[in-house]
Amino acid sequence: MAEFKRIVILTGAGISAESGIDTFRSAGGLWEQHRVEDVATPEGFARDPGLVLGFYDMRREALARVEPNAAHIALARLEREFSGDLLLVTQNVDDLHERGGSARVLHMHGELKSALCTSCETRSRWERTMLDRPPCPVCRAPTLRPDIVWFGEMPYQMGRIYQAIEACDLFVSIGTSGAVYPAAGFVQEARAAGGRTLELNLDPSDGSHLFHESRHGPASVLVPAWVDQVLGG
Numbered sequence: 729m730a731e732f733k734r735i736v737i738l739t740g741a742g743i744s745a746e747s748g749i750d751t752f753r754s755a756g757g758l759w760e761q762h763r764v765e766d767v768a769t770p771e772g773f774a775r776d777p778g779l780v781l782g783f784y785d786m787r788r789e790a791l792a793r794v795e796p797n798a799a800h801i802a803l804a805r806l807e808r809e810f811s812g813d814l815l816l817v818t819q820n821v822d823d824l825h826e827r828g829g830s831a832r833v834l835h836m837h838g839e840l841k842s843a844l845c846t847s848c849e850t851r852s853r854w855e856r857t858m859l860d861r862p863p864c865p866v867c868r869a870p871t872l873r874p875d876i877v878w879f880g881e882m883p884y885q886m887g888r889i890y891q892a893i894e895a896c897d898l899f900v901s902i903g904t905s906g907a908v909y910p911a912a913g914f915v916q917e918a919r920a921a922g923g924r925t926l927e928l929n930l931d932p933s934d935g936s937h938l939f940h941e942s943r944h945g946p947a948s949v950l951v952p953a954w955v956d957q958v959l960g961g
């Protein structure tokens with residue numbers, strides 16, 4: 729592991745599960761409690777904005793009751809101590825990587841603590857509710873929406889992500905089911921470019937067979953052990 733120089737890490741809901749945030753596709757997970765079409769599509773928002781704003785207000789408020797776990801903290805240590813290039817890409821919209829100490833996190837599916845104004849298209853840091861239709865801090869229009877990439881929308885910074893994947897010598901996927909594209913396709917892109925690929929997940933994901941190696945167990949155990957291995961400690 730110590731020989732790798734350019735690492736891309738993709739994280740999903742599984743890394744935050746032990747912090748107490750529900751994953752999407754587990755039994756009783758978010759997509760069993762809510763219909764994706766209602767709360768995670770532009771059409772759902774147009775149909776019933778109140779339902780959608782309330783759903784994300786609830787998830788934003790829940791962040792105050794959770795803490796980063798050993799996996800987030802280990803990735804922050806890797807960012808500080810790894811001497812090569814590292815890109816941490818997360819599909820998660822929580823802020824647990826940042827609160828675990830990671831300074832550079834690419835949120836490809838957006839962030840709960842960010843608002844997007846549909847009038848002036850400015851993205852603003854947002855900690856409060858949106859259901860009460862507060863004005864945009866920039867243009868003052870009451871037209872904020874959660875800065876979340878919904879189904880049918882383009883994830884953020886795909887150019888930068890693909891560039892890093894094409895150049896990486898190790899791609900690591902942590903706590904994601906591999907059910908949602910384009911993230912689910914990163915492993916094949918990395919392999920096609922000649923990179924080694926590693927999965928760290930509670931159980932085999934949909935795309936487990938695509939990885940050179942797949943380790944199974946809780947992220948709070950697997951991730952710190954892998955970081956120790958990379959840093960040679």
Ligand code: OAD
Pocket residue numbers: 739740741742743745746751752753754757768819820837877878879902903904905906907908928929930931932933945946947948
């Ligand atoms: P999923 O809920 O689809 O998958 C979570 C994965 O984490 C599963 O494979 C679990 O087995 C695994 N897991 C659960 N607990 C774990 C633990 N303690 N340690 C390690 N792994 C664990 O969540 P994502 O793959 O992140 O998109 O979902 C991808 C996207 O689908 C999300 O970003 C979201 C959702 O629809 C949008 O909302 C745009």
